[in-house]
Amino acid sequence: MSHSRRNILAGLLALPLLAWLPPLLARSGLKLRGGWVLRDGD
Amino acid sequence: MLLELSQAPEAIETGVCVVGAGPAGITLARRLAASGTDVVLCEAGGLEVSPQSQKVYDGRTVGDPYFDLSMARLRYLGGSTGHWNGWCRPLDAHDFAPKAASPAMTAWPIGARDLEPFAAEARDILEIDGFRPDEPFGASGLNRISLRIAGPVRFGDKYRGELAAARNLRLLLHANLTGARMRGREVAALAFTDFEGRTRSVAARHFVVACGGIENSRLLLWLNAKGDLPLPHPGLVGRYWMEHHEATIGMVVVTDWDAFRFDEHAIDYFAPAPAMLERRRILNAHLYLKTTHYSDETKYLLAELLCVAPTLGKWAMDQFGKRLACVGHLKASGEQEPLHGNRVALGEERDRFGMPRTVLHWRACALDARSIRETGLAFAAHCARADIARVRLEPWMQDDGAMLPNEGDAAGFHHMGGTRMGEGASTGVVDRNCKVFGLPNLWVAGSSLFPSGGYANPTYTIVKLALRLGDHLSARVATR
Numbered sequence: 001m002s003h004s005r006r007n008i009l010a011g012l013l014a015l016p017l018l019a020w021l022p023p024l025l026a027r028s029g030l031k032l033r034g035g036w037v038l039r040d041g042d
Numbered sequence: 043m044l045l046e047l048s049q050a051p052e053a054i055e056t057g058v059c060v061v062g063a064g065p066a067g068i069t070l071a072r073r074l075a076a077s078g079t080d081v082v083l084c085e086a087g088g089l090e091v092s093p094q095s096q097k098v099y100d101g102r103t104v105g106d107p108y109f110d111l112s113m114a115r116l117r118y119l120g121g122s123t124g125h126w127n128g129w130c131r132p133l134d135a136h137d138f139a140p141k142a143a144s145p146a147m148t149a150w151p152i153g154a155r156d157l158e159p160f161a162a163e164a165r166d167i168l169e170i171d172g173f174r175p176d177e178p179f180g181a182s183g184l185n186r187i188s189l190r191i192a193g194p195v196r197f198g199d200k201y202r203g204e205l206a207a208a209r210n211l212r213l214l215l216h217a218n219l220t221g222a223r224m225r226g227r228e229v230a231a232l233a234f235t236d237f238e239g240r241t242r243s244v245a246a247r248h249f250v251v252a253c254g255g256i257e258n259s260r261l262l263l264w265l266n267a268k269g270d271l272p273l274p275h276p277g278l279v280g281r282y283w284m285e286h287h288e289a290t291i292g293m294v295v296v297t298d299w300d301a302f303r304f305d306e307h308a309i310d311y312f313a314p315a316p317a318m319l320e321r322r323r324i325l326n327a328h329l330y331l332k333t334t335h336y337s338d339e340t341k342y343l344l345a346e347l348l349c350v351a352p353t354l355g356k357w358a359m360d361q362f363g364k365r366l367a368c369v370g371h372l373k374a375s376g377e378q379e380p381l382h383g384n385r386v387a388l389g390e391e392r393d394r395f396g397m398p399r400t401v402l403h404w405r406a407c408a409l410d411a412r413s414i415r416e417t418g419l420a421f422a423a424h425c426a427r428a429d430i431a432r433v434r435l436e437p438w439m440q441d442d443g444a445m446l447p448n449e450g451d452a453a454g455f456h457h458m459g460g461t462r463m464g465e466g467a468s469t470g471v472v473d474r475n476c477k478v479f480g481l482p483n484l485w486v487a488g489s490s491l492f493p494s495g496g497y498a499n500p501t502y503t504i505v506k507l508a509l510r511l512g513d514h515l516s517a518r519v520a521t522r
Contacts, residue, residue, distance in 0.1 A: 020442040024419075030426050034350040035292070036434045037422040042351035 064121020120198025
């Protein structure tokens with residue numbers, strides 16, 4: 001598996017384990033998805 | 043004048059003996075010589091890197107993984123400027139003040155204004171332009187900052203001819219510090235030995251140890267331990283040793299090219315403003331965003347963005363064909379909290395001169411990790427809010443309790459602390475003028491002086507401190 005594919009997998013796997021970051025970002029109208037910090041409409 | 047130690051008289055006398063010819067020692071020796079002071083500059087190595095000299099730097103590390111100590115610095119004329127990348131940046135003015143995150147041990151006894159008179163000459167030595175003033179990076183709480191690259195200047199190459207030609211400066215090569223002799227409370231003479239075992243003695247009115255951020259501590263610890271140079275306050279020698287942590291924050295897709303100002307190295311730099319350091323109670327750090335060109339990595343990154351953010355992903359895929367460099371790596375270099383347990387210590391094994399080898403105790407702490415993480419998150423959140431870029435965070439950045447990943451190049455080869463400056467012997471090894479507490483004529487130069495390290499590459503500060511010490515010492519020599 002390539003380094004990039006491992007990174008993608010690691011990012012996606014990390015998502016459900018996180019409790020603290022999504023609420024933190026939500027206060028700024030942002031969201032965390034697959035390790036990406038995104039805004040509505042993305 | 044340039045001499046092998048063996049070519050020098052057995053007993054040498056001078057005004058100031060500077061031990062170590064790296065950026066601190068060479069800058070100091072030049073400054074003193076220019077003021078008319080007679081100087082002997084002692085370099086343990088030769089004119090080129092050699093295995094026998096590097097071998098003296100062998101040691102081991104306890105704690106987090108760290109570089110091979112014999113490769114992490116260079117032991118020859120010019121010191122570690124022989125392999126540095128040349129990055130320069132002054133410490134922030136607020137780096138000299140106690141930091142809210144760790145107020146007890148982060149304060150310097152001097153301020154940025156004490157070094158400012160030496161800034162222009164330091165830039166001339168390092169062959170760099172001035173630094174742009176920091177400016178707010180939108181409403182992120184971060185500032186956009188500037189760094190400069192010094193050539194990089196190799197001090198040995200640049201100053202060898204000048205040092206050899208100076209009338210009142212003798213540069214002794216292969217002069218390894220191996221002993222000291224006291225006269226009352228003063229250091230009377232230092233003993234130096236070459237690789238063939240020949241010894242010479244240098245008597246001086248003042249002595250300066252300028253051997254680097256690990257060796258300054260090691261030498262003082264050893265000379266104190268064997269009774270040659272009893273330190274009145276040895277307790278903090280070697281303690282509060284620091285590095286700059288290096289960590290990858292993530293990958294970035296730039297959506298508004300005009301919001302960034304990439305320099306000639308395709309890098310843009312950011313650091314927390316003082317208010318953020320105070321409010322979040324974090325240490326200093328800086329981020330650098332370096333653009334990258336099309337590769338499998340960027341292809342997968344955009345494919346991934348398409349999955350999690352279809353609208354933006356489609357836009358980015360479309361842009362990708364038009365502007366190849368729309369993706370960047372986001373990395374950080376962060377301050378390490380000065381901790382009593384992080385230290386240079388003497389091991390059981392000895393080098394060829396009988397000096398105990400270094401045991402470096404070094405660990406990152408939770409505050410170090412949190413400081414970099416919060417700085418990176420502030421950047422990522424601002425980029426999304428302002429719709430100028432999107433950041434995909436590394437897994438460790440998404441875990442509130444994660445320590446620094448410590449993979450690959452986990453530190454900056456920046457060795458700081460160990461002989462820290464302090465207001466008194468309870469917080470420092472040397473005073474605000476770099477003089478060892480309790481000894482009237484022993485001084486220290488180099489990054490081992492730093493009580494805290496900020497995020498700035500240390501060489502620019504090392505040179506300014508050495509110029510300042512040079513002025514102070516030449517005045518002392520002239521008035522006595």
